[in-house]
Amino acid sequence: MIAEDIYKFSNKNIFIMQPIKNTMINQGLFHKLLYSNHIFTSNGLYIKIHFVNTKWMNGRLYYDISTNSDLLNRVAEIEKYILEKVSTCKKYHYKIYDQIKNGNLKTNNANSNIVLKISGVWENDNSIGISYKIISIDNIISLQ
Numbered sequence: 462m463i464a465e466d467i468y469k470f471s472n473k474n475i476f477i478m479q480p481i482k483n484t485m486i487n488q489g490l491f492h493k494l495l496y497s498n499h500i501f502t503s504n505g506l507y508i509k510i511h512f513v514n515t516k517w518m519n520g521r522l523y524y525d526i527s528t529n530s531d532l533l534n535r536v537a538e539i540e541k542y543i544l545e546k547v548s549t550c551k552k553y554h555y556k557i558y559d560q561i562k563n564g565n566l567k568t569n570n571a572n573s574n575i576v577l578k579i580s581g582v583w584e585n586d587n588s589i590g591i592s593y594k595i596i597s598i599d600n601i602i603s604l605q
Contacts, residue, residue, distance in 0.1 A: 462596075464507035464576045465498065467535055472542050474498050475506065483583055491592070492547055492582040506579040509598075510536070517571030522597075524573070526564045533561055536577065544589055547582045554590035568597035 476495040483489035496506045510532060514525040526533065537558045544553045557577065560566070566575065576596040583592055 462507060462576065462598075463501050463503060464509040465496065466509050467532065467539075467577075470506075470508055470539065471498070472539070475543065475546075477543075477546055477582070480584070486583055486585055489583055489585040492584070494543070494579060494581050505581070506577075508536075508539070508577040508579070510575050510577055512573045512575070515571075515573040517568070520567060520569070521565045522568045522571070522573065522575075523565045526562070533558070536561060539579075540591060543579070543582060543591060548584060548589050551584060551589045552587055554588055556590055557593055560595070566595055568595075570597055570599060572597060572599060574598050 474496050476497060478493040478495065480490035480492050483491040485491075493504075494506055496503045512522065512524040512529050512532065514528040516523050537555070540555055540557045541553075544555075557579075568575065576598055578594045578596055580592045580594070583590055
């Protein structure tokens with residue numbers, strides 16, 4: 462898996478594909494996302510996030526919201542940008558931000574590095590939201 466660091470991630474490198482019929486939502490559509498920079502192109506967006514001031518307990522990674530506020534705001538900006546690019550007239554569901562704003566995530570290890578995988582955007586007649594997954598990672602290999 463190749464993931465772009467959240468602070469190197471650029472909205473201008475996001476490509477939104479034409480919608481297809483959504484197999485998960487009746488009468489819905491799905492917009493696949495691609496990310497392409499000068500090094501790679503990925504099917505979906507893979508964004509590396511590193512939380513600071515963390516502790517791991519009972520299968521959850523807890524992090525201080527105020528210490529990580531810039532990071533949380535950056536995630537919110539990315540989510541908002543994508544939703545606004547797809548539609549401006551539907552109700553937005555900010556599911557990623559809703560999950561991370563509480564200061565904890567379910568993970569399978571104590572590593573404070575995660576990858577936010579954004580596959581695409583779902584929509585129905587009234588609403589729109591992002592299809593995503595949070596992946597806990599063990600190892601990072603830098604390409605620098």
